Amino acid sequence: MDSEFHKIRRLPPYVFEEVNRLKAKARAAGEDIIDFGMGNPDMPTPKHIIDKLIETARDPRANRYSASRGIAGLRKALAGYYARRFGVKLDPDKEVISTLGSKEGFANLAQAITAPGDVILVPNPAYPIHAYGFIMAGAVIRHVPSGSPEEFLRRIDQSARHSVPAPSAVVVSYPSNPTAQTVELDFYKEVVAFARKWGMWVLSDVAYSELYFDGKPPPSILQVEGARELAIEFGSLSKTYAMPGWRVGYAVGNARLVGALARIKSYLDYGAFTPIQVAATAALNGPQDCVADIRNIYKSRRDVLVDSLARAGWNIPSPPATMFAWAPLPEAFREMGSLAFSKLLLEKAGVAVSPGIGFGEYGDGHVRFALVENEQRTRQAGRAIKKFLASEAPAPAQKPSLVRA
Ligand SMILES: Cc1ncc(COP(=O)(O)O)c(C=O)c1O
Incomplete structure (x- = not known):
């Protein structure tokens, strides 16, 4: 006791x-x-998003339990964003789920896919939930030094060779919190090839994909041919639209991983408050200035x-x-x-x-x-x-x- x-x-x-x-x-x-x-x-938060929240909250039906995997309109808007921004076509029913912030989605996916003692490759330094989400799920973490993306790529291979059992997943997150480093699509091509070789899942976190300053929008791992066979990507409205307290994030990509997260969330939550989801839809579909x-x-x-x-x-x-x-x-x-x-x-x-x-x-x-x-x-x-x-x-x-x- x-x-x-x-x-x-x-x-x-x-x-x-x-x-x-x-x-x-x-x-x-x-x-x-x-x-x-x-x-x-x-x-x-931009005014038109707040206005949509208020307008929807006045609807007496809006107070009911919402949809755990996200209302259809929000999932469609997320698929629309991926098509526009990355040229990636997603099935809003099977390959898209909305989450209560990307952090919640990440941690619950870790719960969904981890058996006790599974080995996970996690960059270090990293946003803490990348390691602790899996630690809470009972995994063993292999910390991979990520002083630079090149170092990370070199080290994941070495880590995979020396892990028993072989790692079941690898986490990548660029633009990086805390290092602010970015990668190009070639980096993801290597990660996908690596994961395929070892039979690993890839969890990519792109919470900062819209905060870039050199004119070059950061890519998505899902732009790599065949990536959706093994990768899921988490994103967030928190930073893009200054909505951190609203708790709206998402996961897109591999249908089996999205399905596993949907299953676990169906036991845990009823989705965000509907007006928040409607306002998030307005954020994604509305003016982007x-x-x-x-x-x-x-x-x-x-x-x-x-x-x-x-x-x-x-x-x-x-x-x-x-x-x-x-x-x-x-x-x-x-x-x-x-x-x-x-x-x-x-x-x-x-x-x-x-x-x-x-x-x-x-x-x-x-x-x-x-x-x-x-x-x-x-x-x-x-x-x-x-x-x-x-x-x-x-x-x-x-x-x-x-x-x-
Ligand atoms: C890399 C990274 N992922 C996810 C999050 C959390 O985002 P959300 O507000 O969507 O849970 C943060 C927040 O700081 C972050 O730095």
Whole structure:
């Protein structure tokens, strides 16, 4: 009775909680914290989407249980989006399902397809649910270093060869949270060939597919010939339309995987509130200039952040996509690790970031900035960081002398 539950023991407290606690304490003491911590979009949801929600909520039939796999109109709208955006034709009845945010869909698919001890290949660093969704389902995770897409491809092959039993699925997620890296279609071709060779499923997460800044829209794995024989792709309206709290996501692709998720969800939920699903349909079918506006806001914030940090003497790569910047720890702080550095930055500069270690052990040399503060606040953070870096840099470690005194 007293020992911790088996599953809870496998879910360590979020590393981010440590920084959050300090943040709350500083705020309670009246400090102004500039918060780049959580990837929680701060922009308003476009008006026409909210109007549709309100209009539908007034319909007395809208309060009934909805459809667990999503109303037909929403599934059709998702198929329409895939046809327009990726040139991929999907059957809205068999190859499309809507979810309560993509995170819920991912975790429940993991439940649906995992037998105890199944081995899953998961990138590291990664969005935590990619590993923990499968850990909660009883899988064994093989963490694959994903410092770059090339490294990931090299390492999945090695990992597959050394796993007993052979892995049953591999997770890919580009544009990446937290690294902001992107891939081209050739990457997915290799992943599909790899998965086919090993008889593995592929779970692709493209939550940031519409937040790209270099003019080149990120591809979908389903654009690869034959991908739907083994791949499912998760996406989300959270970032694309600034609707994170609405909880609307989706999964598309392999009919067997979609069917397995539908089965498990039919036991668990009745789908999102119908007005939310109708408004999500309006988002997908309606004017898309709001998506360009949201993208442009993140792009401007990205430019201001990268420029402000450079002025502070901290040069970081400019992220080509997502709403994150993945910043290597400044040289003088590299030894202390990302958690200690994040705490110090909060305490001394009043700036909150996410420690890279929260995304996995291979993320420890970095911190993540979420682009959720406006340009003025971002510049203000840059000035505070400049002061902090100038005054706090630890003295360089004394090199041990080779000559004995
Ligand atoms: C890679 C990735 N996938 C999924 C999600 C969750 O999206 P949703 O709001 O659709 O659950 C996030 C949110 O931060 C994410 O970074």
